[in-house]
Amino acid sequence: MSLAIFDLDNTLLAGDSDYAWGQFLVAHNLVDRPYYERENERFGRAYQDGALDIHGYLAFALKPLAQHDLSTLEQWRRDFMHSKILPMIQPKAQNLVDKHRQAGDTLVIITSTMDFIAQPIAQEFGIEHLIASQAEILNGRFTGNVVGTPCYRHGKVERLQTWVDEHGESMTGSWFYSDSHTDLPLLNAVDNPVAVNPDETLRAEAQVRGWPIIDHH
Numbered sequence: 001m002s003l004a005i006f007d008l009d010n011t012l013l014a015g016d017s018d019y020a021w022g023q024f025l026v027a028h029n030l031v032d033r034p035y036y037e038r039e040n041e042r043f044g045r046a047y048q049d050g051a052l053d054i055h056g057y058l059a060f061a062l063k064p065l066a067q068h069d070l071s072t073l074e075q076w077r078r079d080f081m082h083s084k085i086l087p088m089i090q091p092k093a094q095n096l097v098d099k100h101r102q103a104g105d106t107l108v109i110i111t112s113t114m115d116f117i118a119q120p121i122a123q124e125f126g127i128e129h130l131i132a133s134q135a136e137i138l139n140g141r142f143t144g145n146v147v148g149t150p151c152y153r154h155g156k157v158e159r160l161q162t163w164v165d166e167h168g169e170s171m172t173g174s175w176f177y178s179d180s181h182t183d184l185p186l187l188n189a190v191d192n193p194v195a196v197n198p199d200e201t202l203r204a205e206a207q208v209r210g211w212p213i214i215d216h217h
Helices: 017-027 033-048 054-066 070-088 091-102 115-124 154-167 181-187 200-209
Strands: 003-006 106-114 129-138 141-147 175-178 192-196
Touching: 003 091, 017 033, 017 054, 017 070, 017 106, 017 115, 033 054, 054 106, 054 129, 054 141, 070 115, 070 141, 091 106, 106 115, 106 154, 115 129, 129 154, 154 181, 175 181, 181 200, 192 200
Parallel strands: 003 106, 003 175, 106 129, 175 192
Antiparallel strands: 129 141
């Protein structure tokens, strides 16, 4: 039994849940449309280019959470899951998760996406363990701040190592599936790195390194 670790966006999902959440907020006029649309696009491009300021992005993404009460946000999230996320879940991705489940592996999703968005998606896949960028809640409301290290680039390695230590797990025989070159630090830290729907940079790296490449599209 090993750790089977999955990135979320464009790996298990055919799309980016964080970006889709931004689109959902805009479409339902829940945020200042021109500003939010522009910034969501800008951060989306920066992520694809590997130039994302994760602290700047999370401050932007968490701000709407801080402006509304939890019950309102949870209703929006239910609508978002149904309209945006469920169509992004591909049978091939579910089959990959199920293969590791049947092998008795410990399943983990690790994602830079904020936990508020990632939690119900992990539940949909039946994955118990989630390591995500953590949105701070005080007195039953989001503050707009992040708790601890954002789960991005080397932060993923740091957060995973902490989780492994806390849960008495081992990295021996570990698997990690990702689409993004920003995950190279963690891909290099596991025994079985796999590129899924990889971006150009990761595809080239995987070909040089002889890593398996899976295309779900």
